[in-house]
Amino acid sequence: MVDSQAETAPQPAGVRRPALSPSRAGDFKQCPLLYRFRAVDRLPETPTRAQVRGTVVHSVLERLFSLPTAERGPERARALLAPAWEDLLAAEPGLGELFDGAGDPELARWLDSANALLDSYFELEDPRRLEPEACELRVETELESGVLLRGFIDRVDVAPTGEIRLVDYKTGAAPREIGEAKAMFQMKFYALVLWRTRGEIPRQLLLMYLSDKQSLAYTPDEAELRRFERTLEAIWQAILKAGRTGDFRPNPSRLCDYCDHKPLCPAFGGTPPPYPGWPEPDPGPETVLDRTD
């Protein structure tokens, strides 16, 4: 197994072409102004405890698969939780503000809830019976139209027959029905990137919903991925058009309740900052938190 490997053409150091990720494409579909705030203005957002818990659980599962097969038991997974949280905190010290110090009983409850997700994971599969090809695989491909796609896949399994399975862990508290369309969009995105990079359509896309202990498996087909490719191209063209003019319109929905930028949103009486212009060369990569759910 290879951890955190990159499946991409080499890029000159320090140069990143604008690319479309599933999170940012999803933002634009949901609300063009949200896309602008995140990818163009790069406004900071405050991650929630649930988002950070997801990041930590993903990190534990990645670490688990780096261990020898026989050592990947539930107790070992639990033992990996505190170091994963401490490492994340060291990398992003601001996350410490989510809790009132190391003695905060809320922190203990939060860690317990992360352990519960790990326990749920073991009810869905036994990692001692698996040998993934890669975890947290960074993928990137350029479509014929020139659109650059980039993202991270939680896990890639390859069967002895060569069939590929893409796995994504979902750790959010919401029932899976709520995020299912978004999750499928993300998985088709990765299936398309894998197909274009390796020349093979993944046999299965597997979503593992740890909070409700359910898995959803899906088999993509070529016609569908071709249609999806055209959808992504259309999204990218719409982004470029808005980027040239700065015309990113708000699209209010019930998801506005979760938007950090509501105070700046004209749909809610706010005023966005002056448009800074289309970013060159990078409109904003996914962050570690984007990759969680």
Ligand code: SF4
């Ligand atoms: S509050 Fe709603 S409409 Fe406004 S930017 Fe956020 S998601 Fe878009």
